[in-house]
Amino acid sequence: MESIENRLGLVSFTVDSESHIKPKEEKCDNCRLRVCLYVCPAKLYRLEEGKIYFNHEGCLECGTCRVACPEELEWEYPRGGFGVHYQFG
Amino acid sequence: MDRFDAVVVGGGAAGLGAAYRMAENGLNVLLIERGENIGEKSVYGGRIYSWVFEEYVKGFRDAPIERWVRKERMTLLDEKESVSIEYSSDESCSFVANLTKFNRWLAERAEDAGALVISGIKVEDVKLNPAKIVADGDEIECDAVVIAEGVNPMLAMRLGLREDWKPEEVAVGVKEVFKLSEDEINSRFDVESDEGVANLFVGYPIFTHGGGFIYTNKDTVSAGVVVRVDSAMNNMIEVYDVVEKFRTHRDVAAFLKGGSMIEYSAHLVPEAGIKGIPNTLHKGNVMIAGDTAGFVLNRGFTIRGVDFAFYSGILAADSIKEAMDKGDVSSAGQIYEDKVRKSLILRELERFRKALDVLENTRFFDEYTRMMVGIMNGIFDVRKESNRLYDVVMDKTKGRKLRMVLDLLSAFRGL
Numbered sequence: 001m002e003s004i005e006n007r008l009g010l011v012s013f014t015v016d017s018e019s020h021i022k023p024k025e026e027k028c029d030n031c032r033l034r035v036c037l038y039v040c041p042a043k044l045y046r047l048e049e050g051k052i053y054f055n056h057e058g059c060l061e062c063g064t065c066r067v068a069c070p071e072e073l074e075w076e077y078p079r080g081g082f083g084v085h086y087q088f089g
Numbered sequence: 090m091d092r093f094d095a096v097v098v099g100g101g102a103a104g105l106g107a108a109y110r111m112a113e114n115g116l117n118v119l120l121i122e123r124g125e126n127i128g129e130k131s132v133y134g135g136r137i138y139s140w141v142f143e144e145y146v147k148g149f150r151d152a153p154i155e156r157w158v159r160k161e162r163m164t165l166l167d168e169k170e171s172v173s174i175e176y177s178s179d180e181s182c183s184f185v186a187n188l189t190k191f192n193r194w195l196a197e198r199a200e201d202a203g204a205l206v207i208s209g210i211k212v213e214d215v216k217l218n219p220a221k222i223v224a225d226g227d228e229i230e231c232d233a234v235v236i237a238e239g240v241n242p243m244l245a246m247r248l249g250l251r252e253d254w255k256p257e258e259v260a261v262g263v264k265e266v267f268k269l270s271e272d273e274i275n276s277r278f279d280v281e282s283d284e285g286v287a288n289l290f291v292g293y294p295i296f297t298h299g300g301g302f303i304y305t306n307k308d309t310v311s312a313g314v315v316v317r318v319d320s321a322m323n324n325m326i327e328v329y330d331v332v333e334k335f336r337t338h339r340d341v342a343a344f345l346k347g348g349s350m351i352e353y354s355a356h357l358v359p360e361a362g363i364k365g366i367p368n369t370l371h372k373g374n375v376m377i378a379g380d381t382a383g384f385v386l387n388r389g390f391t392i393r394g395v396d397f398a399f400y401s402g403i404l405a406a407d408s409i410k411e412a413m414d415k416g417d418v419s420s421a422g423q424i425y426e427d428k429v430r431k432s433l434i435l436r437e438l439e440r441f442r443k444a445l446d447v448l449e450n451t452r453f454f455d456e457y458t459r460m461m462v463g464i465m466n467g468i469f470d471v472r473k474e475s476n477r478l479y480d481v482v483m484d485k486t487k488g489r490k491l492r493m494v495l496d497l498l499s500a501f502r503g504l
């Protein structure tokens with residue numbers, strides 16, 4: 001078994017201080033599907049005490065959460081030079 | 090500052106095809122890539138069809154090719170068993186490569202040809218009439234812009250060139266790379282050092298739209314899964330978990346044993362074929378190419394994206410050149426539109442329109458996969474009394490023969 005944290009640890013990131021993805025609290029509070037919790041391959045969305053929390057560190061920049069989210073999720077690529085650096089692709 | 094004939098957004102196969110070809114044709118071209126280094130944002134499964142590079146790229150034989158694919162394996166998986174068929178040939182039309190390295194090599198070729206390639210800068214916006222891009226607080230005006238930003242069409246959407254993908258139109262692919270020695274790979278996969286294997290899987294652990302893959306690089310192996318986003322949503326598939334289930338299946342683990350994981354990556358891939366192509370591929374002199382335009386063909390057992398991406402870049406470059414030669418550069422967008430609609434890319438996507446319906450049918454991923462594995466089990470599971478093939482097949486297909494025959498016919502026609 002390889003935990004997702006270990007797997008993300010294999011990848012190098014330049015993390016920006018500000019997140020390039022911004023779920024809206026009021027939308028997430030009222031969201032029934034909450035698909036972001038399982039479609040994100042990096043498992044960056046978490047549910048704690050009924051609330052959705054998102055951490056952009058470790059984002060693989062795939063775009064799956066944007067496509068899956070039933071609301072309009074504010075989603076951009078990180079600024080130039082930031083984000084994930086794949087070596088094999 | 091120099092005035093550029095054209096600016097290309099994105100340094101994947103599509104953008105690099107455009108920049109390389111324009112530079113070869115003597116145009117003054119600038120390519121801007123948001124990644125700190127070219128290639129570090131591209132992710133794919135593993136194999137590239139070589140025709141377009143053989144035809145268009147000088148010195149292609151020096152490209153960072155890992156292995157030429159000599160064996161194609163298709164595996165049906167259930168929880169504990171598997172059935173594989175293998176096709177092997179001493180000729181090859183495709184090679185396994187690391188896309189990061191391959192794109193980097195292409196960028197060097199484009200630079201050698203005279204293109205200016207800048208990385209680490211994100212294009213914020215593209216504007217029309219006159220065509221220009223906005224990046225780093227500056228505007229750069231030019232005669233034409235090629236948007237090759239990949240599958241997430243953020244700039245193309247803002248320009249109204251295409252809508253965002255719906256969950257049923259894209260799949261999320263997750264890939265893991267394992268380090269193994271070259272000799273170990275050769276013996277495990279029964280190949281020589283320059284020979285590679287492409288192995289696709291259907292069934293476990295997804296049992297719906299998508300599947301698994303393994304590709305042999307020189308001294309690494311790529312393995313992973315692809316799941317259509319709507320199926321992941323509807324079946325509550327935990328994507329980070331499903332790739333682990335795949336990796337730890339006995340018949341997958343056997344290939345990876347002892348290898349250490351060295352990379353984890355994820356990327357979307359267009360799955361809508363011809364239906365995912367927008368009505369128009371240009372606005373004024375701004376054109377879209379590669380994944381942004383949806384140029385990917387998935388037939389279930391083969392997937393083509395990199396060769397189409399590069400080729401669409403070539404077509405964009407040739408359109409711009411043609412328009413300039415005519416002395417009417419403003420016609421480049423329309424020329425591109427016409428060229429693509431008549432090209433191999435659209436012909437291929439059109440030819441496999443019916444494949445979309447076949448691949449929509451979840452029975453292939455679940456019921457029929459289990460059935461085939463069950464039939465094999467019936468034949469080979471000998472405990473004192475053996476089963477006759479006829480009885481096994483009759484038993485496993487009970488009550489669903491007609492539907493199955495019709496489904497198989499549709500598969501023969503469509504794929």
Ligand SMILES: Cc1cc2nc3c(=O)[nH]c(=O)nc-3n(C[C@H](O)[C@H](O)[C@H](O)COP(=O)(O)OP(=O)(O)OC[C@H]3O[C@@H](n4cnc5c(N)ncnc54)[C@H](O)[C@@H]3O)c2cc1C
Binds near residue numbers: 100121264358385398
């Ligand atoms: C899991 C998976 C398996 C696949 N397997 C195969 C396979 O085996 N064979 C095959 O042929 N195809 C395969 N494909 C498809 C193939 O990967 C793509 O079709 C192809 O790589 C697309 O190339 P592209 O140039 O259009 O996009 P990309 O390679 O994604 O390039 C887009 C580039 O644009 C840059 N960019 C984006 N926005 C900006 C901006 N605003 N400013 C500057 N730069 C920007 C990105 O950083 C990126 O470098 C697979 C895809 C996936 C996801």
Ligand code: SF4
Binds near residue numbers: 027028034035036
């Ligand atoms: S799916 Fe979208 S709206 Fe719903 S919880 Fe997740 S981010 Fe929020």
Ligand code: SF4
Binds near residue numbers: 021058
């Ligand atoms: S872009 Fe991909 S990796 Fe990043 S948060 Fe969304 S789903 Fe997760």
